[in-house]
Amino acid sequence: MTDVRALVLTGYGLNCDHETAHAFALAGARASRVHINSLIDGSVGLKDFQIMVFVGGFSWGDDHGAGVIQAVRMKTHLGDNLLEFVEKGNLVLGICNGFQTLVNLGLLPGFSDDYQQRSVALTFNDCGNFRDEWISLKVNPSSPCAFTRGMNRLELPIRHGEGKFFSDKDTIQRLMGGNQVVVQYTRPDGSPANGKFPFNPNGSVFDVAGICDPSGRVFGLMPHPEGYNHFTNHPNWTRLKERLKREGRRIGTGPTPGILLFKNAVEFIENRS
Amino acid sequence: MAFRLEIALKPDLFDAEGEGIRQKAKDYFGINIEKIRTIHVVTIDADFTAEQLTIIQKELFTNPVTQISSYSPLPVEFDWTVWMGFRPGVKDNPGDTAIEAIEDVLQVRFGPDEAVYTSKRYGMVGKGISSEDANQIASEILANDIIQQWKVFSSADWDSETGIGFIIPKVILNHTPTVTTIPIGSDAELKKVSDERNLALHPNDIPTIRAYFLDKDIQTHRKRVGLLDPTDIELEYISQARSDHCNHNTFRGLFRYRDEETGEETIVDNLFKTCIEVPTLELKKKKPWVISVLWDNAGAGLFDKDHYYVITGETHNSPSNIEAYGGAITGIVGVYRDPLGTGKGSKLVMGGYGYCVGPRDYEGALKPHLSPRRLLDGVIEGVRDGGNKSGIPTTFGQVLFHPGYMGKCLVFVTAVGIMPAEVDGAPAEQKKTSPGDLIIMCGGRVGKDGIHGVTASSEVYSEHTPAGHVQIGDPYTQKKMHDFLLESRDQGLIQFITDNGGGGLSSSIGESARFSNGCEVRLQEVPLKYEGLNQWEIWVSESQERMTVAVNPTHLDRFLALSGQHAVESTVIGRYTDSGKLHITYNDETCAYVDMDLLTSGFPQWEFDAKWLSPKRRCLFEPVLNEPAKYGPLLLDLLARPNIASKEWICRQYDHEVQGTSVIKPLVGENRDVNSDAAVIRPVLDSNKGLAFAQALIPGYSAIDAYHMVACTIDEAVRRLIAVGADFEHIGGVDNFCWPNIQYHADENPDGRQKAAQLVRACWALKDLCLAYEIPLLSGKDSMYVDGYLMGRYGESHKISALETMQFSSIGVVDDVAKCISMDSKIPGDRVYILGVTGDELGGSEYYEHFGYVGLNVPRVDADRFAVLYRALSHAVREELVASAHGVYRGGLGVHLAMVAMGGNRGMRIDLAKVPVTGVDRNDGVLFSESPGRFIVTIAPENEAKFENLFKQLDCSCIGTVTRDSEFIIHGIKGEVLVSVSVKKLKDAWKRPFGDLI
Secondary structure: OOOOEEEEEEOOOEOOHHHHHHHHHHOOOEEEEEEHHHHHOOOOOHHHOOEEEEOOEOHHHHOOOOOHHHHHHHHHHHHHHHHHHHHOOOEEEEEOHHHHHHHHHOOOOOHHHOOOOOOOEEEOOOOOOOEEEEEEEEEOOOOOOOOOOOOOEEEEEEEEOOOEEEOOHHHHHHHHHOOOEEEEEEOOOOOEOOOOOOOOOOOOHHHEEEEEOOOOOEEEEOOOHHHHOOHHHOOOHHHHHHHHHHOOOOOOOOOOHHHHHHHHHHHHHHHHO | OEEEEEEEEOOOOOOHHHHHHHHHHHHHHOOOOOEEEEEEEEEEEOOOOHHHHHHHHHHHOOOOOOEEEEOOOOOOOOOEEEEEEEOOOOOOHHHHHHHHHHHHHHOOOOOOOOEEEEEEEEEEEOOOOOHHHHHHHHHHHHOOOOOEEEEEEEOOOOOOOOOOOOOOOOOOOOOOOOOOEOOOOOHHHHHHHHHHOOOOOOHHHHHHHHHHHHOHHHHHHHHHOOOOOOEHHHHHHHHHHHOHHHHOOOOOOEEEEEEOOOOOEEEEEOHHHHHHHHHHHHHHHHOOOEEEOOOOOOEEEEEEOOEEEEEEEEEOHHHHHHOHHHHHHHHHHHHHHHHHOOOOOOEEEEEEEEEEEOOOOOOOOOEOOOOHHHHHHHHHHHHHHHHHHHOOOEEEEEEEEOHHHHOOOEEEEEEEEEEEOEEOOEEOOOOOOOOOOEEEEEEOOEOOOOOOHHHHHHOOOOOOOOOOOOOOOOHHHHHHHHHHHHHHHHOOOOOEEEEOOOOHHHHHHHHHHHHHOOEEEEHHHOOEOOOOOOHHHHHHOOOOOEEEEEEOHHHHHHHHHHHHHOOOOEEEEEEEOOOOEEEEEEOOEEEEEEEHHHHHOOOOOOEEEEEEOOOOOOOOOOOOOOOOOOHHHHHHHHHOOOOOOOOHHHHHHOOOOOOOOEEEOOEEOOOOOEEOOOEEEOOOOOOOOEEEEEEEOOHHHHHOOHHHHHHHHHHHHHHHHHHHOOOOOOEEEEEEEEOOOOOOEOOOEOOHHHHHHHHHHHHHHHHHHHHHHOOOEEEEEEEOOOEEEEEOOOOOEEEEEOOOEEEEEEEEEEOOHHHOOOOOOOOOOOEEEEEOOEEOOOOOOHHHHHOOOOOOOOOOOOHHHHHHHHHHHHHHHHOOOOOEEEEOOOOHHHHHHHHHHHHHOOEEEEEHHHOOEEOOOOHHHHHHOOOOOOEEEEEOHHHHHHHHHHOOOOOEEEEEEEEOOOEEEEEOOOOOEEEEEEHHHHHHHHHOOOOOOO
């Protein structure tokens, strides 16, 4: 039916490829899991895709800074192809390790059409450890981000040891001013986390959980939208189900907020053409 | 030429790693450090130009936003610097990825003598830090001398030009590989060689081995290939295969069991056969969902018509006891190779853990190599990195503290995988090697790792001796191999696959060649980490992350091409034959030539005396204990006992939802902080079927009778599954026994016969319960010799034996995950029910342990009666009548009612007079008896009638309500208020011991 095609990277220690491809399929795209080396050796071409996803995982074991080696390998072998892919108006999504890779590639924040400058970083969580927990997020309604249109607040899992968003003040101001900060950590009631653990799970400055480029077509975030691909992924679903049942309602009737994010991407491509 | 790059966070950035060490120094030893900065050191032992070095520095190892770096020592302020790095030959994972990255960015290849080594130095600021303090931090927090070396510099000693100097932990063996022939003139002569070479041949096996090599026919055949007396490699092969680890000689032994009370003697010939194999095969006939058991690396059950799930469990005790992080990461990564090597290969979908360690705050006189706290930290982190970096969710686990585990800790690791029912049109669970198939080794390279396990620890170190006996698992290399092998499987390129674990190639090739009945191995083809390994070392090395695969020669090119694309090393090292011989050559010279059937014939069975003294005969008794008056504080104190208290910090550092399959998480409830009874995942993303998984571990009851320990453990593991909505008719089990030595010795093991009797009784319980609950044992392992010798205060040493322990894992299929339930109370007004009967069974309970008692009346399972109840509850859950269900486990009803209330964050009003009891007439008995077979269930008021109807004639009683307020109130048997405390206070108490840990 649809001809929106999503490329989901695999290999070298990446590990969220299956569920990310599944999430895109649920959202109506044709998703292909493609090994990094298949892109590099040219057996698969970026030109056949409109969405490219850098997924979660531990590329190269994350031994020298999360996402660093993946970024260098992509840049060394595919640098121009990636830039061309972005220039053509396609979408790039980086989740967790993928977000780390995008900032190391310089595809984010992409100020002034410079998609090669490293000016923000994701570094070790202030809490000193890897952490798996569902967190609350607030979506910036003024952001140009193509993935989050129409979204307001959502809950997603974070699962990382290096998710502290960091940059100097000027860069942060510029990101805020340009509405490039797409999602921020909040308390469960939606009020700002203000750096408070565990609501802000890693010590990110300004509670930043995800940013996009000025066009809104390149988006990176630490939380895992593909980790909320089914209503039973939510940590409180059994409670919600019981409550709804007493009201004569059913749980799990529509797509999850996680899948809505992928649907936005698919619709963006569909509407573009 | 060597270059040393130092990298640190910019000075104004928070150093979380340094802060963690600062905190530990304060908590563990009271050392006050003002500030610690972590400096990563990358030592490049290779030639590069200045320009290349700049690229390496800027592109790879320095983040311009957060880091600073320099090829000369960074000017970081300190009073003391501690440097630590690996000993030669220890797996340096970051060093290996650094080589990959440098090769890629510069488009160069490292030569065989070139390498990258990573290490760290810590700059510590603090006026009060003494030299002893700095050394204590180095040796007891940062480094473990088994695998690491360190140096301490004061600011006065520091040369800002040379810094730490150049430390290159390169392995240099300077050895020509040699095959040695072993003389077998007499049993004594062979025994002597066995002792000298750590062959660990069993004395009873020696005559059989000699008889084989002295046989005239055999000798004639051997002479044709240039051999006569056995070679070292041949004896190593026999030793590995005959070891208790591989061959389970204890479980296959002959037990003379005598009940000292009745004088009755029973001969038990082979516990494995009678208590595991026979019952499982019997159940397999009744249960068509049992797909594959008792022969492969893991057992398989039916998930749906297109998929099978597989499960196995392992322990990694001795290595973890010596080097906690390395042992644990090697354990979890290792067990993940078992499903990968099951059938033609299974994808890993979930993992579990169980840790048994000494009390975390132990400050007594005994001196274990690692303090229990440090050991536990290391084990937790090892499984964290192993699981998280493998991309496999760690969904369930338990920790148990007991002084008996100070001699040797237990680290249980469990792996669950899934495979398609068919591969390339053929059944995926079946596999065989055929003559002509190529033997391919995939994954890591071979070094002196894990050779002869821990016996090597007594060897003297030199600067370049590989510290190979303790390993560090490499989940990155294995993840690449996992992805590659599953793709090969799907393309139909794999005939046979198995992992290289204990015994290395010796086991994996030795066992796989039985299918084709022979093999020829060319050892010089095996890729090595460094030169100079003897042939026998290559053959038995346990270097990690390797699989052995049989590939049809027509598929070789495709297999190797795919391997290359996934950046995985695969090497043809021989071929399978039907010669009936295991034939090994090195540079075309034969170094082993033995019959494939040598191991299956003629070796004597091990024998044990087992004498059972009943608990009464051992003078165990019920304590004389009058009823307490202050139940509120008592309950709070029980919740804060280490084995009950919240261990959220462990669950949170394990990725328990990668793969996007999570349905019931390890922590549930309104605040997502109370332990669920079991984990449920949805392993096939486009299906609504689920896999429920749980484990139980209650070794405390072994102090009374290991029969009931096992019975209660299995019952708990079953109830855990039922509580989340699994189907009672489909439960698979995995038994993991960890037992102290059972061989009687008057001086060394005076109670060996009692421990042997406990093992027999435990196996009887295993058989009885599995038959009663119809649980086939899909997999299982045993680890004997859980004993250790610890030094005491006066230079004396003590033998510490663990409690007789069995961990039981249970797994079941859930038809529709949308019907799963969690344990937390849901909505005010819901009715609280208890299912099952509470008996006078405080023996071995947490309550007695709190007062220092053991008691006598150990909980007993009435399986036939319980099974009716479990079926009824399964039915009620399927009908969606149940709002929450939770088993009553360790700590009894009082503790577990509190868990349900804490999960729901709602008050509860309970009337103990309504609890069905037998032989219990006191409130403490009702609240803290650990009778099995019980559940706490909450029900919406409108479902009450339907629910009660399902439980007519069964042990079921409404004992209270979930309330809108936050008060947890229990009325006693006579109606008096026993406990009235807020749920928040319960939670505070429960979280107090470990709540600050992250």
